[in-house]
Amino acid sequence: MGSTFSGLNTALTSLYAQRRGLDVTGQNIANANTEGYTRQRVVMHAQNANLVPGVYATTDAIGGGVTVSSVERLRNTALDQRSYTEHANSAFHNERAGVYNLVEDVFGEPSDTALQARLQDMWDGWNDVGANPTMKAPKSALLEQATTVAASLNDAAAALNSQYTSTRGGLDTYVGDVNAAARSIAKLNQEIVVAHEAGLQANELMDQRGRQILKLSEMVGATATDLPNGAISVYIGSAQLVSEYNVREIEIKQPAATRLEDLPLLDVTLQWSDNDGVVHAGGTMGAQLETLGKNGILKTISNRLDTIATYLARDVNSLHESAYGLDGSSGLQFFVDGSAVPQTDSTINASNIAVNKDLLDDVDKVAVSSGNPTAPQSSGARILDGDLAFALSELDDAQDGADAEYRALIGELGVSAQSAIRRRDIQNAVTDQVDASRDAESGVNLDEEMTNLLTYQRGYEAASRVLTTIDSMLDQLINRTGLVGR
Incomplete structure (x- = not known):
């Protein structure tokens, strides 16, 4: 038979669990508008009264209360991977359509003041x-x-050359941003692995890492693969950019063209710093390389x-x-x-x-x-x-x-620009659909969180009432039993 005092522990574990649920719900509500935040959910399970069940165990206790086994990060890995791919495609087509729009502005046709007139x-x-x-x-x-x-x-x-120069400067900036983001992901990988080995939650760190990977996908078309220890490997094409805690950097192969006049004697190529291999970039940088190359759009x-x-x-x-x-x-x-x-x-x-x-x-x-x-x-x-x-x-x-x-x-410019704009619009619509599915899975729904808030509140109040009731029973047993006839 279970101890009279076991009910106190059962109610106490419920208080702890419901309070943890309230804390997590509050965290979700607080970050409802935080970019890249993934909603979290408390996972509870009932504790067995027989801590070590066996053949000769004779206790008939109901149970040992409740415990919080984990705080889940409600993320769909398949949607994450799809999101990285679609965001990379959107960034590529947005940049490409932007290039054609600027070129069309250079010529300004049709117009009474343009070159044809x-x-x-x-x-x-x-x-x-x-x-x-x-x-x-x-x-x-x-x-x-x-x-x-x-x-x-x-x-x-001159306008085409100016556009080339500005795009070329942007490519230099993106190279530095990609290397910085890769180093940040490697650092976050290390912190997340350490947290997992210590049995700690690292959900917020994983959200930070997810934002960095999404940024990389837009800049250079990066993809990611989860590892068993909690780390993530990041790839550009089929080559690794980040492998757990190790980073490979990218650079522009020198000498490189900085003006249209430098082409085709010089070209603009992205390569790995460690082995001079070509980086097969996508995203914004992929479109920029297509624009700047010796056979590129501007040339x-x-x-x-x-x-x-x-x-x-x-x-x-x-x-x-x-x-x-x-x-x-x-x-x-x-x-x-x-x-x-x-x-x-x-x-x-x-x-x-x-x-x-x-x-x-x-x-x-x-x-x-x-x-x-x-x-x-x-x-x-x-x-x-x-x-x-x-x-x-x-x-x-x-x-x-x-x-x-x-x-x-x-005529050819108009056709190419129209095609680029149409492909951009179609791709952006696909990306929006993927983001909507991703947000439905991992985004914070305030109505749902308010329902959870009331649920945990009522659970906390009920556990408190159980404690009060057991306390009253024990007071009756200890202080009032045996007083009859005195």
Whole structure:
């Protein structure tokens, strides 16, 4: 038969257990809005009165009360792994769509002030010059329009280079952030393993580690694998970044390009610090590497822009050099390399194209006539026509000219940008669904916590009433038994 005093211990264990439940519920409520927090749940089990059950055990006691066996962290590992993957994909597509949006802003098409409209203004200017070959005003207007076209190409090239430089600087920052996060995870691994070996709870430390892994997944496409001792191994691709307490660092292979002009002689590659192996990054850094590489988005568009400038200079110069100006000059290039120190063998491209300064200084040198107006003629009449100016005005319809190349570039850019935005939106919707499932599993529901709070409160009150009742019984037994007849 169980002891009379055993009921006190049973009620006391209930008080301890219900209070622990109240503490954990309060912790959940306090962290309802804490990013990355995982709700916790008290796991209780009944204690056996026979601490060591055996064949000859004869006690018939009901039980030994209740004990808190653990405080569970309500986490779904499969959803965690899915979340890391989807967040990495979202970060990749967000960065990629952002790159295309910035490139579209560089060109600003369609617009009345964008390059396409300015090219058309220049071709119309040649038509006006052809109609009035002896007048200075149309030539001055033409030179201004051509200068605007050249400046638009220069500005677009500079904007692309600026975007490259800023993205390249961001990649350097992310490399440092990845290494710092990896070191933080390794440190948390060690603390969690020590806590587990000591029989202590490390739920909050595991939440911190989970936030760091999610951060790594977004930055570099990292994934994670749980280990039996409570630690986690983190991978980039199939290579380990964190192995329990050990960390491998990543770096940008040197020498590396820092400007568009450095490509393709130099490239931008991510490698492991210990063995120079290539890091197969995903997430934001994966998109940045795709943007910055020698065959990347920015270099490809920059090359197309240079092609437009080259075609423009080639077509205009070939006709202009064969024509004559009002002063009889001929053989002058209309577009030239406008670099501060032009190279003799340099190719005219988007960054250096400019209108010939000789023409800006003297508009009569603008070549528009098929014949030399200053040459002596047998009839005594000067040959001055605008045939070459009219021919130049028709270059906008050339199948292999600058306009056709530019329209093709803008069309392909629009398609690529639209595709990137659509993929981003689809991926973000998938990520939101995974996050919603993850939050339903591990997020704090205040209504549920309030219900638990009342449940533990009532349990604590009931255990207290049991203690009071047993105390009253013992008082009757000890202080009042045997007093009859005195």
